[in-house]
Amino acid sequence: MKAKKRSLKVKSRARPPAGSAEQILTAALAEFAEHGLAGARVDRIAALSGVNKAMIYYHFGSKENLYDQCIKQVMNRIVGFFEEAATTEPDPEEFVRKVTVFYHSLFDRAGDFRPIFLRELASGSERLKAAFTATFSDRGLQKKMKALIDKGKRSGMFRNVDTIQAIISFIGMNVFYLIAAPVINDVWEIKDEKKFKKKRQKEVADLFLYGLKAR
Amino acid sequence: MKAKKRSLKVKSRARPPAGSAEQILTAALAEFAEHGLAGARVDRIAALSGVNKAMIYYHFGSKENLYDQCIKQVMNRIVGFFEEAATTEPDPEEFVRKVTVFYHSLFDRAGDFRPIFLRELASGSERLKAAFTATFSDRGLQKKMKALIDKGKRSGMFRNVDTIQAIISFIGMNVFYLIAAPVINDVWEIKDEKKFKKKRQKEVADLFLYGLKAR
Amino acid sequence: MKAKKRSLKVKSRARPPAGSAEQILTAALAEFAEHGLAGARVDRIAALSGVNKAMIYYHFGSKENLYDQCIKQVMNRIVGFFEEAATTEPDPEEFVRKVTVFYHSLFDRAGDFRPIFLRELASGSERLKAAFTATFSDRGLQKKMKALIDKGKRSGMFRNVDTIQAIISFIGMNVFYLIAAPVINDVWEIKDEKKFKKKRQKEVADLFLYGLKAR
Amino acid sequence: MKAKKRSLKVKSRARPPAGSAEQILTAALAEFAEHGLAGARVDRIAALSGVNKAMIYYHFGSKENLYDQCIKQVMNRIVGFFEEAATTEPDPEEFVRKVTVFYHSLFDRAGDFRPIFLRELASGSERLKAAFTATFSDRGLQKKMKALIDKGKRSGMFRNVDTIQAIISFIGMNVFYLIAAPVINDVWEIKDEKKFKKKRQKEVADLFLYGLKAR
DNA sequence: TATGAATGAGATTTCATTCAT
DNA sequence: CATGAATGAAATCTCATTCAT
Numbered sequence: 001m002k003a004k005k006r007s008l009k010v011k012s013r014a015r016p017p018a019g020s021a022e023q024i025l026t027a028a029l030a031e032f033a034e035h036g037l038a039g040a041r042v043d044r045i046a047a048l049s050g051v052n053k054a055m056i057y058y059h060f061g062s063k064e065n066l067y068d069q070c071i072k073q074v075m076n077r078i079v080g081f082f083e084e085a086a087t088t089e090p091d092p093e094e095f096v097r098k099v100t101v102f103y104h105s106l107f108d109r110a111g112d113f114r115p116i117f118l119r120e121l122a123s124g125s126e127r128l129k130a131a132f133t134a135t136f137s138d139r140g141l142q143k144k145m146k147a148l149i150d151k152g153k154r155s156g157m158f159r160n161v162d163t164i165q166a167i168i169s170f171i172g173m174n175v176f177y178l179i180a181a182p183v184i185n186d187v188w189e190i191k192d193e194k195k196f197k198k199k200r201q202k203e204v205a206d207l208f209l210y211g212l213k214a215r
Numbered sequence: 216m217k218a219k220k221r222s223l224k225v226k227s228r229a230r231p232p233a234g235s236a237e238q239i240l241t242a243a244l245a246e247f248a249e250h251g252l253a254g255a256r257v258d259r260i261a262a263l264s265g266v267n268k269a270m271i272y273y274h275f276g277s278k279e280n281l282y283d284q285c286i287k288q289v290m291n292r293i294v295g296f297f298e299e300a301a302t303t304e305p306d307p308e309e310f311v312r313k314v315t316v317f318y319h320s321l322f323d324r325a326g327d328f329r330p331i332f333l334r335e336l337a338s339g340s341e342r343l344k345a346a347f348t349a350t351f352s353d354r355g356l357q358k359k360m361k362a363l364i365d366k367g368k369r370s371g372m373f374r375n376v377d378t379i380q381a382i383i384s385f386i387g388m389n390v391f392y393l394i395a396a397p398v399i400n401d402v403w404e405i406k407d408e409k410k411f412k413k414k415r416q417k418e419v420a421d422l423f424l425y426g427l428k429a430r
Numbered sequence: 431m432k433a434k435k436r437s438l439k440v441k442s443r444a445r446p447p448a449g450s451a452e453q454i455l456t457a458a459l460a461e462f463a464e465h466g467l468a469g470a471r472v473d474r475i476a477a478l479s480g481v482n483k484a485m486i487y488y489h490f491g492s493k494e495n496l497y498d499q500c501i502k503q504v505m506n507r508i509v510g511f512f513e514e515a516a517t518t519e520p521d522p523e524e525f526v527r528k529v530t531v532f533y534h535s536l537f538d539r540a541g542d543f544r545p546i547f548l549r550e551l552a553s554g555s556e557r558l559k560a561a562f563t564a565t566f567s568d569r570g571l572q573k574k575m576k577a578l579i580d581k582g583k584r585s586g587m588f589r590n591v592d593t594i595q596a597i598i599s600f601i602g603m604n605v606f607y608l609i610a611a612p613v614i615n616d617v618w619e620i621k622d623e624k625k626f627k628k629k630r631q632k633e634v635a636d637l638f639l640y641g642l643k644a645r
Numbered sequence: 646m647k648a649k650k651r652s653l654k655v656k657s658r659a660r661p662p663a664g665s666a667e668q669i670l671t672a673a674l675a676e677f678a679e680h681g682l683a684g685a686r687v688d689r690i691a692a693l694s695g696v697n698k699a700m701i702y703y704h705f706g707s708k709e710n711l712y713d714q715c716i717k718q719v720m721n722r723i724v725g726f727f728e729e730a731a732t733t734e735p736d737p738e739e740f741v742r743k744v745t746v747f748y749h750s751l752f753d754r755a756g757d758f759r760p761i762f763l764r765e766l767a768s769g770s771e772r773l774k775a776a777f778t779a780t781f782s783d784r785g786l787q788k789k790m791k792a793l794i795d796k797g798k799r800s801g802m803f804r805n806v807d808t809i810q811a812i813i814s815f816i817g818m819n820v821f822y823l824i825a826a827p828v829i830n831d832v833w834e835i836k837d838e839k840k841f842k843k844k845r846q847k848e849v850a851d852l853f854l855y856g857l858k859a860r
Numbered sequence: 861t862a863t864g865a866a867t868g869a870g871a872t873t874t875c876a877t878t879c880a881t
Numbered sequence: 882c883a884t885g886a887a888t889g890a891a892a893t894c895t896c897a898t899t900c901a902t
Contacts, residue, residue, distance in 0.1 A: 020865075036337065038254030042893065052867050057894060059865090115337035122251065122330035122337070125397040133401050142402070159425065164403055165411075165418040172391025173384040182340040187347050187357070188379055196380075203380040210374065211426030235882080257876060267884050272877065274882095450886075466767065468684030472872060482888050487873060489886090545767035552681065552760035552767070555827040563831050572832070589855065594833055595841075595848040602821025603814040612770040617777050617787070618809055626810075633810040640804065641856030665861080687897060697863050699899075704861095708897065 021059045023049040028056075029070045033112040036119045037067050068127065071120070074113045075131040081106055086144050092152040096170070097205045099145065103174040104201055114179065142167060149212070158212045166212065173204045236274045238264040243271075244285045248327045251334045252282050283342070286335075289328045290346045296321055307367040311385070312420045314360065318389040319416055329394065357382060364427070373427045381427065388419050451489045453479040458486075459500045463542040466549045467497050498557065501550070504543045505561040511536055516574050522582040526600070527635045529575065533604040534631055544609065572597060579642070588642045596642065603634050666704045668694040673701075674715045678757040681764045682712050713772070716765075719758045720776045726751055731789050737797040741815070742850045744790065748819040749846055759824060787812060794857070803857045811857065818849050 027049035031040045042063050046053040060066040085102040107114065120128040145167055152158035177184055177200060181193060190196050242264030246255045257278055261268040275281040300317040322329065335343040360382055367373035392399055392415060396408060405411050457479035461470045472493050476483040490496040515532040537544060550558040575597055582588035607614055607630060611623060620626050672694035676685045687708050691698040705711040730747040752759065765773040790812055797803035822829055822845060826838060835841050 034338070036251060036253055036334070038251060039338075041891095043891090053893090054868080054895080055866060061894095063893070118333045118337035119251070121395055121398065122333035123249070123254075128398050129401045132398055161422065162414065162418050164405075165415055166422060168392050168399060168403070168415075169388040169419055169422050172387040172389070174387070176387025176391055177383050180336055183336065183343050183347055184383060186344040188383070190379075199377065200380055200383075203377050204384055207376065207381060207384050207426040208422075209426075211422040211424075215430045256874095267882095268876090269878075269885085270883065278876065464768070466681060466683055466764070468681060469768075471870095473870090483872090484874080484889080485887060493872070548763045548767035549681070551825055551828065552763035553679070553684075558828050559831045562828055591852065592844065592848050594835075595845055596852060598822050598829060598833070598845075599818040599849055599852055602817040602819070604817070606817025606821055607813050610766055613766065613773050613777055614813060616774040618813070620809075629807065630810055630813075633807050634814055637806065637811060637814050637853075637856040639856075641852040641854075645860045686895095697861095698897090699864085700862065702898065 020049070020051050020055055024051055024056055024059060024066070025069060025073055027051075028066050029074065029112055029116075032067055032070055033115045036115075037064070040067075071116065071127055071131055074110070074116060075135050077110055078106070078113060079135045081110065092148045092157065093209055095145070095148050096209055097201075099170070100174055100201050100205045103171075103178065104197060107178040118179065145170075152212070156214060159214045161212065166208075170208050173208060235264070235266050235270055239266055239271055239274060239281070240284060240288060242266075243281050244289070244327055244331075247282055247285055248330045251330075252279070255282075286331065286342055286346055289325070289331060290350055292325055293321070293328060294350045296325065307363045307372065308424055310360070310363050311424055312416075314385070315389055315416050315420045315423075318386075318393065319412060322393040333394065367427070371429060374429045376427065381423075385423050388423060450479070450481050450485055454481055454486055454489060454496070455499060455503055457481075458496050459504065459542055459546075462497055462500055463545045466545070467494070470497075501546065501557055501561055504540070504546060505565050507540055508536070508543060509565045511540065522578045522587065523639055525575070525578050526639055527631075529600070530604055530631050530635045533601075533608065534627060537608040548609065575600075582642070586644060589644045591642065596638075600638050603638060665694070665696050665700055669696055669701055669704060669711070670714060670718060672696075673711050674719070674757055674761075677712055677715055678760045681760075682709070685712070716761065716772055716776055719755070719761060720780055722755055723751070723758060724780045726755065737793045737802065738854055740790070740793050741854055742846075744815070745819055745846050745850045745853075748816075748823065749842060752823040763824065797857070801859060804859045806857065811853075815853050818853060 024045065028040070028045045031045045031048065035041070040063070042053060042056060045066075046056055049056075056063075056066060060069060081102070085098070117128065146163055149158060149161075149163045149166060153160055153163070177197075184190065185193060185196075239260065243255070243260045246260045246263060250256070255278070257268055257271060260281075261271055264271075271278075271281065275284060296317070300313070332343065361378055364373060364376075364378045364381060368375055368378070392412075399405065400408060400411075454475065458470070458475045461475045461478060465471070470493070472483060472486060475496075476486055479486075486493075486496060490499060511532070515528070547558065576593055579588060579591075579593045579596060583590060583593070607627075614620065615623055615626075669690065673685070673690045676690045676693060680686070685708070687698055687701060690711075691701060694701075701708075701711065705714060726747070730743070762773065791808055794803060794806075794808045794811060798805055798808070822842075829835065830838060830841075
C-alpha cells in the first residue's frame with residue numbers, strides 16, 4: 001500500500017552487518033509496545049523498519065515468533081541492567097536505596113517493556129514466566145536482596161519479617177507507581193511527575209527501611 | 216464447517232427476553248479479559264453469550280462500544296466495593312488492616328478486571344483515567360485514607376511522611392502481588408498461593424504500619 | 431478485485447434454499463478439475479460462483495476442506511452411477527458388455543472427476559482410498575462382477591483365471607483409453623475420437639470375453 | 646527462523662563443479678513428482694539439491710522451464726527403456742509376454758514418472774503429447790507390436806481384431822494396475838503387492854493372448 | 861558460479877459489520 | 882428481537898524471481 005519506498009537506504013558500509021533483522025526487531029518492539037501482539041500490524045512494522053514485509057517472514061517466520069524474539073530481546077536488556085545493579089554492596093540500607101534508584105532508572109531507560117509486560121501479565125503470562133525463570137531465577141538482585149535482608153535480620157538490625165513477603169512488598173512499592181503513573185497522576189492530581197518521582201525514591205526507601213528496622 | 220452452535224435455546228418467553236444484553240455483556244467481559252480489545256472476537260462473544268452476532272450490534276453498535284460498556288460495568292462494580300469498604304472506621308491502624316483485606320478480597324471477587332486494567336494501563340490508559348476520575352476522585356477510600364494518615368501524623372502517632380507517597384506505596388505493596396502473582400510465584404517458587412496470600416495480608420499491613428509509626 | 435457483483439441474483443423464490451454453498455461447490459469442482467488443489471485459486475472460485483470470497487470460508491472453512499467436500503460430492507455422484515449400473519443381470523456375457531458401456535458413459539456424464547482422480551492418484555491417493563473404500567468396498571459392481579465371473583468359471587463357461595486379476599485387467603482395458611485419450615489419440619493418430627470410442631466398446635468386451643471363455 | 650540448512654558442503658572443487666545442474670534436476674524431479682508443477686516449491690528444490698535458490702534461476706531461468714527439463718529428462722530415460730525393449734523378437738506370443746514384463750519393470754525402475762504423467766494427463770496433456778509424439782511416434786514398441794499382431798492376424802494365428810484397439814487394451818491391462826495400485830489394493834484388499842504383481846504378469850499376458858488367438 | 865538478502869505481486873484467511881427475512 | 886448469510890476491507894503469509902556481492 002503506502003509502502004514508503006525507503007529512499008535508497010544509503011548503503012555506504014561495505015556490507016550491511018546483518019542490518020534488517022535488527023531494524024525489524026526495533027520497529028516490532030515499538031509496534032508491540034504500542035498495540036500489543038493482537039493489535040500490532042505487520043504492515044506497520046515493515047513500514048517502520050523500512051523493509052519489505054516479506055523480509056519479516058524471511059527472518060522471523062511469523063508475527064508471533066517475531067513477538068517472542070522481541071520479548072527475548074527485552075529480557076536480555078533488562079537482565080543486563082539487573083546484573084549491573086547487583087554489584088557488591090555490603091550495607092543493607094545502602095543497598096535498599098540503590099535498588100529503588102535502580103527501578104526508577106530502569107523504567108526511564110527501558111520503558112518500552114512496560115506495556116509489553118503489562119499485557120503479558122494480562123494474558124496468562126506464560127511467556128513472561130518462561131523468560132523470567134530462564135534469566136532471573138538464581139542470579140542477580142532478588143537472591144542478593146534476600147541474602148542481605150536475612151543478614152540484617154540475623155544481626156538484629158531488622159525485624160523478624162518474612163523476607164520474601166518483604167521483598168515483594170518493596171518491589172511493589174517501587175514499581176506500582178512506575179507502572180500506573182498516568183492513572184495515579186490523574187487520580188491524585190500530581191502535576192509534576194518528574195519531581196514526584198525524585199521525591200518518591202527517598203520516600204519509598206525510607207518507608208521500607210523504617211518498616212524493616214527493629215527498634 | 217459452519218459451527219452450528221446451540222440452536223436449541225428454548226427461551227420460553229416468560230420474563231422479558233431482555234436478558235440478552237446482559238448475557239452479551241457478561242460474555243464480552245470474559246472475552247475482553249482473556250484477549251483484550253484487539254484480540255477479542257465478536258464471533259466468540261456471540262457464541263459465548265448464546266446470542267446471534269447481529270444482536271450484539273443491535274444492542275451495542277460496535278465492538279468498541281461494547282468494550283466501553285464493559286469497562287463502565289466493571290468500574291461500577293468496583294466502585295461499589297470501594298464505597299462499601301469506606302465505612303466509618305476511626306482507628307488508623309485498624310483502617311490500614313482493613314484496606315489490605317479489602318484489596319485482597321477485591322481481586323478475589325472481581326478478578327476479571329485485572330487483565331482489563333492491565334491492558335488499559337498498557338495502552339494509554341485514557342479510558343481508565345476517565346473512568347477513575349469520574350468515579351473516584353473525591354469520594355471513597357483514598358480521601359478517607361489521606362485524612363486518617365494526616366490525623367495520625369498530627370497526633371504524633373505517625374512519622375512525618377509524605378502522605379500521598381505513602382498511600383501509593385501502600386497500594387503498591389498490596390496490589391503488586393495480586394497483579395503479578397503468576398510470575399512472582401514462579402520466580403520465588405511459591406507453591407501455595409492461597410496460604411501465601413493469607414500471610415501476606417498481615418505482613419503487608421505490619422510493614423506499612425511499622426514504616427509509618429513514629430518511635 | 432474484479433468481483434463481478436452478480437447482478438441482483440433474481441431472488442424470486444421465497445428464500446434461496448441454501449443456494450450459495452452449492453454454487454460454491456460447483457464452481458470449486460470446475461476449478462479443482464482444471465487446476466488441481468495447489469493450482470486452484472480461491473479468488474477464481476469466488477468469481478466463478480458469484481459469491482464473496484469470505485463466503486467460501488464461512489461455508490467451508492478452508493480451501494482444503496472445500497476440496498475434500500468436492501471429492502466427497504464427486505464420489506457420491508459416481509457411486510450413484512455405479513449402483514444404478516449394478517442392477518440385476520444374470521447373464522455374464524451381457525453383464526460384461528454392459529459394464530463396458532457403463533464406463534464409457536460414466537466418463538461422458540461425469541468427466542470432471544477424471545482430472546481430479548488422476549491428480550489424487552498422483553499424490554498419495556489417501557483421499558481417494560478413503561473415499562473409495564468408504565463407498566465401494568462391499569457393494570456394487572465389483573462384488574457383482576466377481577460373483578458372475580466365478581459363476582461362469584464354475585459352469586465351465588470361463589477358463590480358470592484369477593478372477594480379481596481378470597477384473598482389474600478388464601477395468602484397465604476400459605478405463606485406460608478414457609483416461610489417456612488425448613495422448614493416445616496423438617500417438618496413434620486417431621482423428622475421430624467419438625467413432626473410435628463407439629467401436630472400442632465392442633472390441634474391448636469382445637477381447638475380454640474371448641480371453642475369458644473356455645474353448 | 647532462517648532455516649540455515651546445510652552450509653557445510655565442502656565441495657573440494659576437484660572435478661568440474663558442474664554437478665549442480667544435475668543435482669537440481671534430480672531434486673526437482675522428486676519435488677515435481679511429489680507435488681506437481683503448481684505445488685512444487687523452488688525453495689524446497691534448492692534445499693533438496695543443496696544448492697542456492699538463485700542457482701536454479703541461473704541454470705534454468707524459471708520454475709516452469711525447470712519442469713520442462715524434468716519432463717524431457719524423464720522422457721529420454723523412458724525412451725531408452727522402450728528402445729532397449731524393442732529388440733528383435735519374431736515370435737508374437739513371446740513378444741507379448743516380454744512387453745508385459747517390460748511395463749512392470751518400467752514402473753519399477755522409473756517410478757517417478759508415474760505421478761508426473763498422471764498430473765500431466767490431468768491438465769491438458771499438451772506437454773505429454775509433445776513429448777510423446779516427438780519421441781515415440783515412429784519408432785519402438787507400438788510400431789513393432791502392431792506389425793507383429795498384424796502378422797499374427799495374417800498367419801491365422803490371431804483373430805481379426807482391430808489391431809490398434811487391441812494394443813490399447815493391452816497397454817491398459819498392463820498399466821492400469823501399475824498406475825492405480827494404492828487404490829486398487831485398498832478396494833480389493835490386496836495385501837502382498839509384490840506377489841500380486843508377479844502373478845499379474847502371467848495373468849495379463851494369458852488373458853490378452855487368449856483373447857487374441859483364433860480357435 | 862555461488863550466496864544470503866530482498867522484493868512485488870498475489871494467495872489465503874480473518875473479521876467487524878450489515879442485510880434480508 | 883432474532884437469525885443465517887453476506888460483504889468489504891484488511892491482515893497474515895507465501896512464493897517466484899532478482900539483486901548485490
